[in-house]
Amino acid sequence: MHNNSLKKVLVATSNRGKLLEIQQILRSVPLELISMDEYFDSQVEIEETGSTFEENALIKAQWVYNKSGLWALADDSGLEVDALGGKPGVLSARFAGVNAGTEENNRKLLNELENISASDRSARFRCVLVLKTAPDSYLCSEGVCEGHIGFEPRGSNGFGYDPLFIPEGLDRTFAQLSSEEKHLLSHRAKALKSLLEKLNVLPL
Ligand code: IMP
Numbered sequence: 001m002h003n004n005s006l007k008k009v010l011v012a013t014s015n016r017g018k019l020l021e022i023q024q025i026l027r028s029v030p031l032e033l034i035s036m037d038e039y040f041d042s043q044v045e046i047e048e049t050g051s052t053f054e055e056n057a058l059i060k061a062q063w064v065y066n067k068s069g070l071w072a073l074a075d076d077s078g079l080e081v082d083a084l085g086g087k088p089g090v091l092s093a094r095f096a097g098v099n100a101g102t103e104e105n106n107r108k109l110l111n112e113l114e115n116i117s118a119s120d121r122s123a124r125f126r127c128v129l130v131l132k133t134a135p136d137s138y139l140c141s142e143g144v145c146e147g148h149i150g151f152e153p154r155g156s157n158g159f160g161y162d163p164l165f166i167p168e169g170l171d172r173t174f175a176q177l178s179s180e181e182k183h184l185l186s187h188r189a190k191a192l193k194s195l196l197e198k199l200n201v202l203p204l
Contacts (some may be wrong), residue, residue, distance in 0.1 A: 006032040009131070010039055012046070012064035012074040015093075017159025019187070020162060022075065024191050025183050029201060039068060053077065053090060053128035054140060056100045061132040077127035077187060079161050081109070081149060092161070106153060106164055113149055121149045126163065127187040129195050137196050143190025 009031050013019055019035055026033060036044055046063050048054040053076040060074035078092030087110070090097040096104040113121060125145045132138040146168045153163035155175030162174035167185055174182055183189040 006030055006071050008032045008034055010034045010036070010064050010068050010070040010074045014037065014044060015075075015159070018075050018077070020187055021179070021183070022073070022192065024179055025189050027083070029196065031201065033073075034070070036064075041071075044046060048076070048090070050076075053142075053178075054130070055124060056090060057128045057130040058138065060131075061130040061138060065132040065135075072132045074130050074132075074190075075127060075188065076130075077125065079109075079165065081113070081121075081123040081124055083120050083122075084112055087112075096102070096129065102160055106161060109149065109161065110152070110162050118148075123147060123149050123165065125161075127185040128193040129191045131195060131199065139195060141191045141194035141198060143168045143187040143192070144195060145185055145187040145190070157195055 007030075010021055011022055011033055013022075014036055023033055034039060046060050047057040048059060057076035059075045061072045061077065061186075064072035064077045070188045075088070078089050080089050082085045088105070092105070094100060096108040100108075121198065123181055124147065129141050130138050131140075147166050148168075149164050150166050151173070154173045155177075155179060157162050157179065158175045162182075166172065167174065170177075174186070
């Protein structure tokens with residue numbers, strides 16, 4: 001049900017996993033989230049030409065804001081693996097190639113870490129959010145979740161690299177956690193919390 005008094009925010013992502021998580025985390029926040037599918041007639045592809053998460057988030061938020069005039073919320077995120085010098089980083093979605101799917105990306109990651117021992121598999125997920133609110137202004141926030149990469153995929157929840165990522169302090173992968181459990185510690189949940197603090201919006 002749509003409430004006209006709520007501020008409309010167009011979520012600038014075509015990644016269904018991200019969209020679902022953002023909707024879940026912001027469920028009790030007084031903002032009306034609109035997906036790209038709801039707003040645009042056809043599938044939108046925004047080229048991510050930046051070299052940092054912030055640049056890419058800004059490119060996506062700016063593009064969607066310019067097209068719609070609505071507040072635009074963009075998420076740019078990825079996995080940084082220390083043994084790979086921070087890769088795949090901003091290229092996380094395209095690690096095994098531009099048309100690669102999740103399974104190929106995950107397989108490539110396991111292959112690249114084949115000879116790396118458990119103690120050297122540290123990694124983190126990073127999420128940068130940009131909320132574009134006016135032609136000349138935007139808010140930006142960041143969230144990080146530390147952990148390490150497992151030796152085989154485990155679990156079927158979540159999306160992307162979730163079956164390979166074990167957050168610090170747990171012995172289960174993100175894909176073995178319920179969505180509520182993931183949102184207690186994820187990079188995306190932390191970035192959204194920080195953004196809401198900057199926006200001065202509190203959950204209802
Ligand atoms: P982006 O659209 O360039 O920001 O792509 C982000 C990519 O990073 C996704 O396609 C996933 O591969 C990965 N990623 C980001 N956040 C998560 C997460 O919460 N779980 C698993 N993979 C993630």
